[in-house]
Amino acid sequence: MNRIDRKFEQLKEQGKKAFIAFITAGDPNLKVTGELVLAFEKAGVDIVELGVPFSDPMADGPVIQASSQRALDQGISLSKIFDCVRRIRQRSDIPIALMTYYNPVFHFGQENAVKAAVKAGVDGFIIPDLPCEEAGDWIKYAKKANISTVFFVAPTTLPARIKPIAHGSNGFIYYVSLTGVTGAKQNLLKEAAAGIRRVRRMTQKPVCVGFGISTPAQVRAFSRVADGVIVGSAIVRAIEKNTGQRDLVKNVVRFVRNLSCAV
Amino acid sequence: MALPDKQGHFGEFGGRYVPETLMTLLIDLEKQFNALRRNKAFRDEFAFYLKEYAGRPTNLYLAERLSRHLRTLKVYLKREDLLHTGAHKINNTLGQILVARRMGKTRIIAETGAGQHGVAAATAAALFGLECVIYMGAEDIRRQSLNVFRMKLLGAKVIPVTSGSQTLKDAMNEAIRDWVTHVRETFYIIGSVAGPHPYPLMVREFQAVIGVEARKQFLAKERKLPDHLVACVGGGSNAMGLFHAFYKDKGVGMIGVEAAGKGLNTHEHSATLSKGPVGVMHGSKSNLLQDKDGQVQVAHSVAAGLDYPGVGPEHAYYQKTGRAQYVAVDDKAAIRGFKMLSRLEGIIPALETAHVLAYLETLARKSKKGTTVIVNLSGRGDKDVNQIQQLI
Numbered sequence: 001m002n003r004i005d006r007k008f009e010q011l012k013e014q015g016k017k018a019f020i021a022f023i024t025a026g027d028p029n030l031k032v033t034g035e036l037v038l039a040f041e042k043a044g045v046d047i048v049e050l051g052v053p054f055s056d057p058m059a060d061g062p063v064i065q066a067s068s069q070r071a072l073d074q075g076i077s078l079s080k081i082f083d084c085v086r087r088i089r090q091r092s093d094i095p096i097a098l099m100t101y102y103n104p105v106f107h108f109g110q111e112n113a114v115k116a117a118v119k120a121g122v123d124g125f126i127i128p129d130l131p132c133e134e135a136g137d138w139i140k141y142a143k144k145a146n147i148s149t150v151f152f153v154a155p156t157t158l159p160a161r162i163k164p165i166a167h168g169s170n171g172f173i174y175y176v177s178l179t180g181v182t183g184a185k186q187n188l189l190k191e192a193a194a195g196i197r198r199v200r201r202m203t204q205k206p207v208c209v210g211f212g213i214s215t216p217a218q219v220r221a222f223s224r225v226a227d228g229v230i231v232g233s234a235i236v237r238a239i240e241k242n243t244g245q246r247d248l249v250k251n252v253v254r255f256v257r258n259l260s261c262a263v
Numbered sequence: 264m265a266l267p268d269k270q271g272h273f274g275e276f277g278g279r280y281v282p283e284t285l286m287t288l289l290i291d292l293e294k295q296f297n298a299l300r301r302n303k304a305f306r307d308e309f310a311f312y313l314k315e316y317a318g319r320p321t322n323l324y325l326a327e328r329l330s331r332h333l334r335t336l337k338v339y340l341k342r343e344d345l346l347h348t349g350a351h352k353i354n355n356t357l358g359q360i361l362v363a364r365r366m367g368k369t370r371i372i373a374e375t376g377a378g379q380h381g382v383a384a385a386t387a388a389a390l391f392g393l394e395c396v397i398y399m400g401a402e403d404i405r406r407q408s409l410n411v412f413r414m415k416l417l418g419a420k421v422i423p424v425t426s427g428s429q430t431l432k433d434a435m436n437e438a439i440r441d442w443v444t445h446v447r448e449t450f451y452i453i454g455s456v457a458g459p460h461p462y463p464l465m466v467r468e469f470q471a472v473i474g475v476e477a478r479k480q481f482l483a484k485e486r487k488l489p490d491h492l493v494a495c496v497g498g499g500s501n502a503m504g505l506f507h508a509f510y511k512d513k514g515v516g517m518i519g520v521e522a523a524g525k526g527l528n529t530h531e532h533s534a535t536l537s538k539g540p541v542g543v544m545h546g547s548k549s550n551l552l553q554d555k556d557g558q559v560q561v562a563h564s565v566a567a568g569l570d571y572p573g574v575g576p577e578h579a580y581y582q583k584t585g586r587a588q589y590v591a592v593d594d595k596a597a598i599r600g601f602k603m604l605s606r607l608e609g610i611i612p613a614l615e616t617a618h619v620l621a622y623l624e625t626l627a628r629k630s631k632k633g634t635t636v637i638v639n640l641s642g643r644g645d646k647d648v649n650q651i652q653q654l655i
Binding site for chain 1: 270278279280283284285286426432433443444445446543545551557558
C-alpha cells in the first residue's frame with residue numbers, strides 16, 4: 001500500500017473526503033514549489049498533484065498552459081522534479097502524484113521513470129493523454145513498483161469502457177466533471193453526480209472529481225458526490241497573481257485553506 | 264497483417280493518445296468510417312464530388328523540359344495542383360465532410376499551417392453549409408495572408424493561435440482543445456495522416472486516390488511501373504496518398520522529402536524522420552522533433568506546410584521497415600526547385616512541393632539514364648508568390 005492508498009483508507013475511516021491540490025512544478029520556481037507543498041499539507045491538503053510542464057499540453061486550458069510555459073522557461077525537467085520531490089520527502093509524507101503528458105515519461109524511458117519515481121518518493125502518475133488501451137507496459141512497470149496510475153473517466157465515456165478503466169486505475173479514478181479542458185467553468189453538478197455514481201457501481205476504488213472547480217462552494221458540493229475533489233487552475237492562477245511577491249506562499253496557502261476546509 | 268491494426272497501430276507507431284473525453288468519439292468515428300468505406304452509396308458520393316467538384320482525375324504529365332534538364336530522369340508530374348482550391352488537400356476535406364454529415368455533426372473545425380488545408384476545409388464546409396472554424400498560428404497568418412483572406416471569403420472564422428511557436432503544431436493543440444470542449448456537435452477535420460486513430464487511416468484512404476490514379480495512368484503511358492515515387496513530407500498526407508497504392512509493388516522505390524530548413528546540423532529544420540526520435544504528440548506515436556527532456560521542438564521550414572515537428576505514423580513505419588526512404592532538402596535548394604519548375608515547365612509549384620523538385624537534382628546524379636519518376640505535385644504556388652518575392 002502506498003501513500004495515496006493509505007490516505008484514502010484513513011479518510012474513509014474518518015468518514016472524510018480528499019482535497020487534492022494541483023500546482024505546476026517549477027512555477028515560479030522549484031524552491032517555491034517545495035515550500036508550497038509543505039505548506040499545503042499544513043493547510044489540510046490531502047494529496048498533491050504536481051504538474052510536469054510540457055510544451056504541448058492539449059488537455060489543459062490557458063491558465064495551466066501558461067504556467068507550464070513559465071516552468072519550461074526555467075528549464076524544469078522530469079529529473080529536476082524528481083529531485084524536488086526527494087527534498088520534500090525529507091520533511092513530509094504527503095502523497096504526491098505527478099501529472100504529466102506521456103511524451104516526457106516515454107522519452108525518459110517508462111521503466112526508468114518508474115524507478116526514479118520510487119527513489120524520489122513519488123506515489124503516483126496521472127497521464128491525461130495515455131488511455132488504458134495504450135498503457136499496457138506502463139501499468140506493468142508501475143504496478144511492480146507499487147506506483148499508482150490514475151486513469152480518467154469523462155462524461156462521454158461509454159459504460160463498457162468504465163470497467164477496464166477502473167480496473168487499470170490505481171490510487172483513485174479521476175472523474176472529469178465536464179467535456180472540456182482544465183480551467184473551464186460550466187460544470188454541471190447533477191450530470192457529474194450521475195456519472196460518478198455510474199463509476200461507483202463498477203468499482204470499490206475511490207473516485208475523485210476535477211476540471212473547472214474553483215470555489216469553496218463548488219468544492220463543498222462536489223465533495224458530497226465524490227471521494228475527493230481536485231482543484232488546479234484556480235490555485236495556479238493564485239500563484240500567477242502572487243508571483244514576484246514576498247507573501248506568495250502565504251497568500252496562496254490562504255486561498256487553498258479556504259478550499260480544503262470546504263471538503 | 265492489416266495496417267493499421269485494430270488499435271490503430273502501424274507496428275510500434277500510431278495508436279490513440281488522447282484525453283479520455285475524446286476516446287468514445289474516436290471509437291465511434293472509427294466504427295462509422297469503417298462502415299462507410301465499405302458502403303457503396305458513400306463511395307459513389309465521394310467519387311462524385313471528387314470528379315464533379317474537385318476536378319479529378321488529375322493529369323499525369325510528362326515534364327519533358329524538366330526531364331531533359333535532369334538528363335537521367337524521365338519525370339511525370341501528378342498534377343494535384345490542378346484541383347479545386349489548388350492542392351491535394353481538397354480530396355481529404357471532401358471525404359471527411361461527407362463523414363461528418365453522416366454523423367450528424369453541425370460544426371467543422373480544422374487547423375492549418377500553409378492555409379491550403381484551411382482553405383480546403385472552409386470550401387467543403389461552404390459547399391455543405393456547415394459552420395467552420397479554422398485555427399491557424401499567428402506566425403502562419405502573417406506568412407499566408409492570402410489564404411487567410413480566402414478562408415474568410417468562404418465564410419470560415421479564422422482564429423489566430425498565439426501560444427507556443429504560433430505555427431501548425433500550436434494550431435493543432437488549440438483545435439484539439441476546442442474539440443474536447445465541443446465534442447458532441449463538432450467534427451475535427453485533421454489535414455494530414457497524423458493525429459489519433461482513425462485519422463491516419465482515414466486521411467490515407469481519402470488521399471489514396473492520388474496513387475490509384477497515378478498507377479493506372481503510368482501503366483497506360485509506359486506499360487510498366489515507375490522506378491521511383493517522390494513526394495514532400497510534412498505530416499505526410501500527399502506522400503501517403505501517392506505511395507499507398509504502390510505499397511505492394513516492391514520494385515517501386517518511395518522517397519519522402521522532408522524540409523531541412525536552415526540545415527540538419529541546426530535546430531531550424533522540420534526533418535522529423537531524418538532527425539527525430541520516437542515520441543508522442545497530437546494523439547499518436549511517431550517520430551518527433553524533441554529535446555533531451557521530451558519537450559517538442561519548434562520546427563522550421565520556408566514552406567509553412569512542412570514545418571511540423573511530427574509526422575504521420577505510417578511514414579515512421581515505412582521508414583523503419585525500409586519500404587520508403589526519407590531525405591531532406593533545405594530552404595535554399597527548395598527555392599531553387601521553385602524557380603526551376605516555373606521556368607522549365609511554366610508551372611509554379613507550392614513551396615512544399617519545391618523541395619521535391621530540388622531533390623530530383625540529387626536523384627538524377629545517382630540514377631541511370633531513363634529512370635522513371637512520379638513526382639506528386641501536391642499544390643500550386645500562388646500562395647507563396649509574395650513570400651518568394653521577398654526572398655529572391
